[in-house]
Amino acid sequence: MNDIALAVLAGMLAxxxxxxxxxxxxxLALVARDSPARAFMSGLVMTAGFVTFFGLFGLVLTPIATTLKRYLPFVTVVIGLAMLAIGVLLLLGKELYLRLPKLQAAPKSLWSMYGYGIAFAIASLSCAIGPFLVLIGASLQEGLPAFLAYALGMGxxxxxxxxxxxxxxxxxxKLLPHVGRIGGVVxxxxxxxxxxxxxxxxxxxxANGSAQDPVVQAAGGFQSTLAQIVAALGPWPxxxxxxxxxxxxxxxxxxxxVRPDRR
Incomplete structure (x- = not known):
């Protein structure tokens, strides 16, 4: 597998x-009620938010990455709590604007999807920044094709x-009236x-705690299965x-x- 194909696969696995x-x-729960065209744009914009954050982190923050990564779990906790809050409000049938940072529940703007991509990147940083930096290399000029291929794979x-x-x-x-609440549950x-x-x-x-955790291990097993499926499928499906x-x-x-013309 060449470097570009590997970068596409890495983006998919991200x-x-x-x-x-x-x-x-x-x-996916947030975009369930969008039209296909809007869902297409949402996917592109969310991907752009993710790879923008990773690219800037790689270029600007790599020298202090080790120190900074120790404190990113605080941000992950905030993101999780914000998702919980949005979910509860959707369960209550609310139509509201809540941002994380620019993340909002229905009705949504495309900018909110860009913010969601950034939030996704922050939550993913500890696991995904290492492979990302290896793929794009230290030089922007050398790493640009791999960077674009990575973005393509995720997108x-x-x-x-x-x-x-x-x-x-x-x-x-029959489920459409309940999509908001279903999204809230998710x-x-x-x-x-x-x-x-x-x-x-x-x-x-x-706190140098133990890495053994039944919840994380169970979720990790499920995630590993998903990653194997995505890797086996490749980009073509x-x-x-x-x-x-x-x-x-x-x-x-x-x-x-055409229908109105037939009347």
């Missing part, structure tokens, strides 16, 4: 890294899942885990999903545009 993978289903997974989910949502119309569960994982990292980094969903959505738009 979506299910051990530290931040719990934020992926939470993200393929995130965007394909978001677009497929948004297209399938109308097929289960956010509460995932937020609880992100918070727990942040506390777990704090125990490791600041996600590309096919994007193409098929795009064709279906364009056909549906065309039919809607």
């Amino acid at each position: 979506t299910v890294n051990p530290c931040g993978f719990a934020m992926l289903p939470a993200y 393929l997974v995130v965007t394909a899942l978001a677009v497929a989910g948004s297209l399938l949502a109308p097929r289960v119309r 956010l509460v569960v995932m937020g609880a885990y992100v918070t727990y994982y942040g506390v777990y990292e704090l125990r490791l980094f600041l 996600f590309i096919v999903v994007l193409v098929v969903v795009s064709v279906l959505w364009l056909n549906r738009r065309r039919r809607k545009a």
Whole structure:
């Protein structure tokens, strides 16, 4: 496997890294009611937030990365608690604006998805920054193709899942009135885990606690299975999903545009 293909695969695996993978289903719950076109843009913007933070961290903060990473679990705990809060409010049927930093529950802006990508990157930093820096190299000029390939790999997974989910949502119309509350359940569960994982990292980094934890180990086993599936699939199934969903959505738009002319 050449370096570019390896970078694409690493980007795909970044979506299910051990530290931040719990934020992926939470993200998909947030975009479940979007149109396929908006879900496509949300996936691209969320990916941009993730890789922007990683790129800046690699370029600017690498000299102090070791010290800084010790305190990032505090941020992870804050992110998890914010997800919990948003989930509870969605469960109560609220339509609100809450930002993390620019993360908001429905109704959402694309900027909120950029903020979610940054939050995803912060939560993932401990697990994913090492492979990322190895892939892009110390020089921006040498690492740019790998950086773009990494972004492509992550964007393929995130965007394909978001677009497929948004297209399938109308097929289960009975659930649509409850999508907000279903998303709230997902956010509460995932937020609880992100918070727990942040506390777990704090125990490791600041209190030299034991790495043995039944909750983290169980989640780690599930995450490892997901990572193996993503690695085995490679990029092509996600590309096919994007193409098929795009064709279906364009056909549906065309039919809607033609119907008024037939009356």
